[in-house]
Amino acid sequence: MLSTKLNLPLLAILCAARAAHAAPPDAYLLHNARVVCVSSPTLERGDVVIRKGMIEAVGVDLKAPADAWVIDATGLTVYPGFIDALSTWALPGAAPPGPTARGTSAAQPAPTAPANAPPPSKGPEDRPLSATFYRAADHISPTDPVIATMRDGGFTTAVVFPTNNIFAGQGAVIDLAGDRPGSMVVAAPAGQYLSMKTNGFSSFPGSLMGTIAYIRQLYLDADHYKLAQSIYASHPQGLQRPAYDENLEGLNASPRALLPAHRAVEIDRMLHLAEQLKLKAVLYGGEEAWRWTGPLKQSGVPVLVSLKWPERPKEADPALEDPLRILEYREKAPGTPAALAKAGVRFAFFSDGLAKPADIRKSLKRALDAGLSKDDAIRALTLSPAEIYGIADRTGSIEPGKIANLTVTSGDWFDDKTKVKFTFVDGQQYDPQPEDTKKPEDAVKTTEATN
Amino acid sequence: MKLFGALLCCSCCFAASTVIQNATVMTVTKGTYTGSIVIENGKIAAAGPNLPVPAGATVVDAKGKWVIPGIIDCHSHIAAESINEGSISVAAMVGIEDVLNPEDIAIYRALAGGVTSANILHGSADSIGGKCELIKLRWGKDAEGLKFQGGPPEIKFALGENPKRRGESGFGTGPQNLRYPATRMGVEDVIREAFTEAKAYQASWKEYEDKKAQGKVAIPPARDLKLEPLVEVMEGKRIVNVHCYRQDEILMILRVAHDFNFKPILQHVLEGYKVADEIAASGATASTFSDWWSYKVEAYDAIPWNAALMARKGIIVSLNSDDAELMRHLNTEAAKAMKYGDLTRDEALAMVTINPAKQLHVDHLVGSIEPGKDADLAIYDGDPLSTLSKVTQVYIDGDLYFDRDKDLAGRPEIEKERKLLITKAADRAKQDAKNAKKDTDKDKDKEKPSR
Numbered sequence A: 001m002l003s004t005k006l007n008l009p010l011l012a013i014l015c016a017a018r019a020a021h022a023a024p025p026d027a028y029l030l031h032n033a034r035v036v037c038v039s040s041p042t043l044e045r046g047d048v049v050i051r052k053g054m055i056e057a058v059g060v061d062l063k064a065p066a067d068a069w070v071i072d073a074t075g076l077t078v079y080p081g082f083i084d085a086l087s088t089w090a091l092p093g094a095a096p097p098g099p100t101a102r103g104t105s106a107a108q109p110a111p112t113a114p115a116n117a118p119p120p121s122k123g124p125e126d127r128p129l130s131a132t133f134y135r136a137a138d139h140i141s142p143t144d145p146v147i148a149t150m151r152d153g154g155f156t157t158a159v160v161f162p163t164n165n166i167f168a169g170q171g172a173v174i175d176l177a178g179d180r181p182g183s184m185v186v187a188a189p190a191g192q193y194l195s196m197k198t199n200g201f202s203s204f205p206g207s208l209m210g211t212i213a214y215i216r217q218l219y220l221d222a223d224h225y226k227l228a229q230s231i232y233a234s235h236p237q238g239l240q241r242p243a244y245d246e247n248l249e250g251l252n253a254s255p256r257a258l259l260p261a262h263r264a265v266e267i268d269r270m271l272h273l274a275e276q277l278k279l280k281a282v283l284y285g286g287e288e289a290w291r292w293t294g295p296l297k298q299s300g301v302p303v304l305v306s307l308k309w310p311e312r313p314k315e316a317d318p319a320l321e322d323p324l325r326i327l328e329y330r331e332k333a334p335g336t337p338a339a340l341a342k343a344g345v346r347f348a349f350f351s352d353g354l355a356k357p358a359d360i361r362k363s364l365k366r367a368l369d370a371g372l373s374k375d376d377a378i379r380a381l382t383l384s385p386a387e388i389y390g391i392a393d394r395t396g397s398i399e400p401g402k403i404a405n406l407t408v409t410s411g412d413w414f415d416d417k418t419k420v421k422f423t424f425v426d427g428q429q430y431d432p433q434p435e436d437t438k439k440p441e442d443a444v445k446t447t448e449a450t451n
Numbered sequence B: 001m002k003l004f005g006a007l008l009c010c011s012c013c014f015a016a017s018t019v020i021q022n023a024t025v026m027t028v029t030k031g032t033y034t035g036s037i038v039i040e041n042g043k044i045a046a047a048g049p050n051l052p053v054p055a056g057a058t059v060v061d062a063k064g065k066w067v068i069p070g071i072i073d074c075h076s077h078i079a080a081e082s083i084n085e086g087s088i089s090v091a092a093m094v095g096i097e098d099v100l101n102p103e104d105i106a107i108y109r110a111l112a113g114g115v116t117s118a119n120i121l122h123g124s125a126d127s128i129g130g131k132c133e134l135i136k137l138r139w140g141k142d143a144e145g146l147k148f149q150g151g152p153p154e155i156k157f158a159l160g161e162n163p164k165r166r167g168e169s170g171f172g173t174g175p176q177n178l179r180y181p182a183t184r185m186g187v188e189d190v191i192r193e194a195f196t197e198a199k200a201y202q203a204s205w206k207e208y209e210d211k212k213a214q215g216k217v218a219i220p221p222a223r224d225l226k227l228e229p230l231v232e233v234m235e236g237k238r239i240v241n242v243h244c245y246r247q248d249e250i251l252m253i254l255r256v257a258h259d260f261n262f263k264p265i266l267q268h269v270l271e272g273y274k275v276a277d278e279i280a281a282s283g284a285t286a287s288t289f290s291d292w293w294s295y296k297v298e299a300y301d302a303i304p305w306n307a308a309l310m311a312r313k314g315i316i317v318s319l320n321s322d323d324a325e326l327m328r329h330l331n332t333e334a335a336k337a338m339k340y341g342d343l344t345r346d347e348a349l350a351m352v353t354i355n356p357a358k359q360l361h362v363d364h365l366v367g368s369i370e371p372g373k374d375a376d377l378a379i380y381d382g383d384p385l386s387t388l389s390k391v392t393q394v395y396i397d398g399d400l401y402f403d404r405d406k407d408l409a410g411r412p413e414i415e416k417e418r419k420l421l422i423t424k425a426a427d428r429a430k431q432d433a434k435n436a437k438k439d440t441d442k443d444k445d446k447e448k449p450s451r
Helices: A002-018 A146-152 A208-234 A246-252 A264-276 A293-299 A324-343 A357-369 A374-381 A383-388 A440-450 B002-012 B105-111 B161-165 B184-213 B228-234 B247-260 B272-282 B306-312 B326-339 B345-350 B354-359 B404-450
Strands: A027-035 A043-051 A054-059 A069-072 A077-080 A082-087 A155-160 A167-170 A172-175 A185-187 A192-194 A257-261 A281-285 A303-306 A347-350 A406-409 A420-425 A428-430 B017-026 B032-040 B043-048 B058-061 B066-069 B071-076 B115-120 B128-136 B154-158 B239-244 B265-268 B285-288 B317-319 B377-380 B391-396 B399-403
Touching: A027 A406, A082 A347, A082 A383, A146 A155, A146 A357, A146 A420, A155 A406, A155 A420, A167 A246, A208 A246, A208 A264, A257 A264, A264 A281, A264 A293, A293 A324, A303 A324, A324 A347, A324 A357, A324 A374, A324 B404, A347 A374, A347 A383, A357 A374, A374 A383, B017 B345, B017 B377, B071 B265, B071 B326, B071 B354, B105 B115, B105 B326, B105 B399, B115 B326, B115 B354, B115 B377, B115 B391, B128 B184, B154 B228, B161 B184, B184 B228, B184 B247, B239 B247, B247 B272, B272 B285, B272 B306, B285 B306, B285 B354, B306 B317, B306 B326, B317 B326, B317 B354, B326 B345, B391 B404, B399 B404
Parallel strands: A027 A069, A027 A077, A082 A155, A192 A257, A257 A281, A281 A303, A303 A347, B017 B058, B017 B066, B071 B115, B154 B239, B239 B265, B265 B285, B285 B317
Antiparallel strands: A027 A043, A043 A054, A077 A406, A155 A172, A167 A192, A172 A185, A406 A420, A420 A428, B017 B032, B032 B043, B066 B377, B115 B128, B128 B154, B377 B391, B391 B399
């Protein structure tokens, strides 16, 4: 709270500096732009009216409302604001480790004395590496410099998750602008983030199969918790009271589960687990999803495709010969989006730690080189993630009534020369930061390095 | 996909029926003959010296070659992405099923050694370890496709040095992480305690069912994935594999098995020859090494006559690998029992075919060449019990999964593909470096005027 207060004067200065106008207007008309609506055909010379944070009208030759600022957007292209479908932007430090986390989490404070070290987890009942109750929406940092950097790169929205545990917590869809965390949140909880972390040799779970067994037990426990609570609520007399469990509460509050799945073997494994536990699942990773399009299509489970394409590690021994399978894994990963689009599997992109907008666009272009159409690429940055998170009724495309999140560029997004001219987030216009003052990228790097 | 394609194409050329002709056939259970095997719908339809060829059948001329039932390895750790949940002494909730890796190259290599089925065991870190998985080496299929259908589920127990090591004060993870038990006595206690807990769990369900039958309101017990497998053991539905060495611990587990109503497969059982009468009387079976010894203190009293001596006492004995390399020549491991112990050819071969099938309760499906059984066959270019012989073809369920000639012929293609991918990746890296240089040059140009 303190930090937001400190920021207000700064914001006021910025507003004053932008123009002589006292306050930004309620309404805008973007005139004569190429409007890529995504949910409907592109308008080559279209207009968009924005009012009170929402899109009021989309069409050709719209009459400017009397109170609207008119922006001549001739030659510019308007996209729905891009969405990072799985992110930790604005969540510095992501989340605390679970009650018995040991060894694996960077965010964990070093134990000062052995007495302070958490005891080894002895089984699922100790809820190891679990913080299902941790809500990203409660931990948004509006001053995180990455917000402006990524907004300048065309992103208006991110689905942010804590990521530090097996059950890391509940994500939130946030808009990338605002001085208060509350006004940035578009929807929460967005789902529960799961990882396949292990807890070291002497604390459960100490193996991949231990982690999977734990996940299975926790979901069973969550179902039982619901049942036991409901039976007890209607017959409290003469029944033993079921114990309160924050992790089961958190799990039952999560509308979907994000499961890691990079290789085909892992995709197959997670699809089976999701089916067995009847989870509403979303897979993230997807590097080898091109090999598994059939089962993915059949399951209806969407995939969040990492934009960090696998590469040979820089420190790898130059003399070491990679087997064909590894080479193929690297070479064909960028073909995943095209393969998923062809098979009709819903997918969206996520930044996966890429710190520069330029790198994100470079990765997208490799997907295009591997056969993805531009339309499908834009969809995977806009409407598809909105659909995956169940918020396509309010964002993800340019339609009247939706949130006015727009990315306005100098031309086709996949043209090297194209620049972001400005963005609208919740109906507010944001100009990119001038090139020479653009230092937040370095700031991001520094925080990463100190982690 | 070319790699997989090349290896998979073997199983694609599946015809309605296949006849292997002119071979020396070692049925293991019904003697040896020169003649044919007719395969229909994945099963052995007929086996004998003079068989008519069904119309449209694919004929394989095996003149000069030998056919044996596909080898079954009763103790293996391939094809899994984790083996030990070593954190806790009772880890019955974990299972190899969850972490099968159908792309482990060890599968293909074992297949090339005539192995068609393998018992993939949890490791020996825990008194009660995880669930095991019997697989067929269907190279190219997914995890589900590896599973052996028709056998009972299994679990792993372990006695002696490995499970107690974590409790010994010299163990490296610090005193706070020491785990009970630290002695052989403790191992027995952990196992008995776990079964006692499982009995209580069983009773809690019965109590709930009784209450429900009486029309009383009751909350069902929470399902416990750790105790459910132990209940199944006591109900005779789950096979127990017990890792053991010394005669004292062998006798101990036989008493425990008697008390909790199961007949284990004794794994390793290197001192089994000392207590063979007791093992035979208990109904337990034994799976051992041909001639590994002295690799740890509890293995000092091993002798290469162990398998034969136990077999002569009427115990069903198998020889296993416990190792991805040894797994590739289990035929010669069996042959050693002829040198050490004077077993007949059939008795020796039985130790890697029908005997493990009996131990795993799948002898109605595999383990010998008899009509009605799965067509799991290994073809050798000479006497299968000779070190000079090589596997030329392997069939599983009547499908060709390994063909030595095709493998050799396909290698140049794989190498070509590999080189191509390496070149592509190198070219891209060069291009990226060039672009990066261009960018920095541009930046330098920009900086100049400001200086």
